[in-house]
Amino acid sequence: MSRSDPILIVGGGLGGLTTALALARRGWSARVLEGAPEFGAIGYGIQFGPNVFHVLDRIGLMETVVAVADSPAAVLMRDALDGKELVRISTGSSFRARFKYPYIIVHRIDLHNVLLDACRRNDAIELVADAMVTGFEDRRDRVEVTTADGRTFSGAAVVAADGFRSLFRAKLIGDGEPRPIGYVALRTIVPIAELRADVPRDCVVLWAGPGFHIVHYPLRHGAQFNIVAVFRTSSHAEKGDAASYRAELEHAYHDAHPSMRALIAMMDLQWRRSISDRDPVRRWSNGRIVLLGDAAHAPLQSLAQGACMAIEDGFCLGELIHAADGDYQAAFRGFEAARLLRTARVQLESRALWDFYHCGGIERDVRNASLADWDEAHVFKCLAWLYDGFPAPALISR
Numbered sequence: 001m002s003r004s005d006p007i008l009i010v011g012g013g014l015g016g017l018t019t020a021l022a023l024a025r026r027g028w029s030a031r032v033l034e035g036a037p038e039f040g041a042i043g044y045g046i047q048f049g050p051n052v053f054h055v056l057d058r059i060g061l062m063e064t065v066v067a068v069a070d071s072p073a074a075v076l077m078r079d080a081l082d083g084k085e086l087v088r089i090s091t092g093s094s095f096r097a098r099f100k101y102p103y104i105i106v107h108r109i110d111l112h113n114v115l116l117d118a119c120r121r122n123d124a125i126e127l128v129a130d131a132m133v134t135g136f137e138d139r140r141d142r143v144e145v146t147t148a149d150g151r152t153f154s155g156a157a158v159v160a161a162d163g164f165r166s167l168f169r170a171k172l173i174g175d176g177e178p179r180p181i182g183y184v185a186l187r188t189i190v191p192i193a194e195l196r197a198d199v200p201r202d203c204v205v206l207w208a209g210p211g212f213h214i215v216h217y218p219l220r221h222g223a224q225f226n227i228v229a230v231f232r233t234s235s236h237a238e239k240g241d242a243a244s245y246r247a248e249l250e251h252a253y254h255d256a257h258p259s260m261r262a263l264i265a266m267m268d269l270q271w272r273r274s275i276s277d278r279d280p281v282r283r284w285s286n287g288r289i290v291l292l293g294d295a296a297h298a299p300l301q302s303l304a305q306g307a308c309m310a311i312e313d314g315f316c317l318g319e320l321i322h323a324a325d326g327d328y329q330a331a332f333r334g335f336e337a338a339r340l341l342r343t344a345r346v347q348l349e350s351r352a353l354w355d356f357y358h359c360g361g362i363e364r365d366v367r368n369a370s371l372a373d374w375d376e377a378h379v380f381k382c383l384a385w386l387y388d389g390f391p392a393p394a395l396i397s398r
Contacts, residue, residue, distance in 0.1 A: 005142075005156045006126065006156065007023060007028060007029065007030050007155055008031050008033060008153055008154075008155035009033065009158075010161060010162045010168065011035075011160070012034030012036075012039045012116075012127065013041070013112075013161060013293070014041075014111070014293075014307050014310055014314075015161045015292050015307075015311060016032055016159070016161035016292070016293075017112075017314075018055065018310070018313075018314030018318075019292060019317055020314075021119060021125070021314075022059060022318025023124070023321060024119075024124040025059060026318060026319070026321075026322035027322075028124065028322065029124045029125075030124065030125050031155060032125065032126070033145070034131060035130075035131065036129065037130045039116055040112070041108045042108060042109075043107070043108065044107075044226060044271075045105055045107060045108065045189070045217060046106055046304075046307055047104070047304040048103070048104050048304075049099075049304070049386060050099040050101035050102065051101075051308060051387050052312075053101035054312075055312055057101075058315065059315065060118075061115070062101075064114050064118075065106070068106060068107070068110040068111065068113075068114060069110070069111070070104065070105050071091060071103060072091055072217055073090070073091065073092070073200075073202045074089060074092075074204075075087075075089040075103065075204045075205075076089075076200065076206065078207045078257075079207075079368060080209025080212065080214070080256050081257060081364075083257040083259065086208070086371045086372075087371055087374060089376075089379055094376065099380075099383075099388065103204075105204060105226075107219050110220070131147045131149075131153070132148040132149075133147055133162070133167060134147060134148050136167075138288050138289055140287070140288075142155065143156075143157060143158045143287075143288045145158060156288070156326075156328070157288040157328045158288065159317065160289060160290065160291045161293050161295060161310070162295055164178055164276070164278075164294045164295075168289060169291055172285075172289065173281060173283070175278070175279070178276035179277055180236060180237060180275070181275055181277070182234070183232050183233070183236060184230070184274055184275060185229070185230045185273050185275055186228070186229045186230075186249070186267050186269065187271045188226075188227050189226050189227070191224060191225070192222055192223060192224055194266075196262060197259050197262035197263045197266070198258075198259050198262070199262075201218055202218060202222075204216075204217040205217065206357070208357040208358065209255075209260075209358070209360075210358060210359065210360025210361070211232040211252070211358055212229075212252050212253060213357055213358065214227065214229050214230070214264070215228045227263055229267055231249070231252035232252070236275070237274050246269060249267065249269075250264075275300065276298075277298050277299055277300045277351070279347075280347050280348065284332075284335070284336055285333070288328050290328075290332045292313045292314065293306075293307075293310030293313055293314075294310065296313070296339075297344065297347055299343075299350040300351060300354050302349070302357065303346055303349060303350050305350070309342075309343050309346055312342075312389075313343075316335060316339060316390070319393055320395060323393075323395045324395055330396055331395070333396040334393055334396045338390070338391075338393035338394065346386070
């Protein structure tokens, strides 16, 4: 099959669209299959460290993304019980001088639309909505996928960017359901004019508490305010009604700082999700099929890097497919070699940070005392492995 034969990308999220753009810039055709009736995204905020711009700059979308995003004045960590500021990472001139690119906060819909519009402008990319993939077969010289409505699509290879509960991961790896950690998350966005809580409005703030936290930051150039409330609960896997969710929330935050309690009073209870991740695995491919993003290496949210890893994956994979010139197994081996340790570190450090954020008692005292010694140079050194991006991928010999 030639490069004009499309590579099938299953999943029209950030990772899938980045993969399509990375392939198209090298002259390869891509067909993106999205299971939803329309291409779109969940309407909440997202954070990106400077490492995402190592990709966005190369695919020509940096300025467009910056235009729809905001750069916070700082990223803060506060104690959720007494409100004390524990860490402040200025994202201004010294941050930009060290990491070359900004730290941004952006509405996920706005970012998704930037990628989607770029795909629509590219003749090498075909977008197919309402195409829920339910089966697939690797025929050695091509891959065929079938959809819920009975259609069949054939391509030179399949990139499975189908998320946390990936059909392809279930078939290729078979490691069961994601690992629940006993926490749930609530998300909401409110007009910033309606915000009554005494909290910073120009920063990303993490309030870290024993068994609970809140993250908040502004969106859309200060018009909106994004709030994420996370807490441990024995009913994390259960469904309930608004009254039970509200009681659960009030109980979890009964010792929290007054500013946090003011924030949870504003929470929309419709969006509630159990939090899980997956263990790192060494192989993400088989034959002409490869996993990407959360399908391959879903982390906890501690480092705010899940979407960024998917975007990095997409660019790296596109480059390696081009370098392999049609030898997909070589490209996929190179992809695994290039991305395994970095993504596994994100997964494992996210787990360690989760405990660090949520500790109580003497552990909290030790954490807070240790953080008092952290200066900007130390924080930048800790972040360098992540924010400096990843090296150019090397192709494994065929």
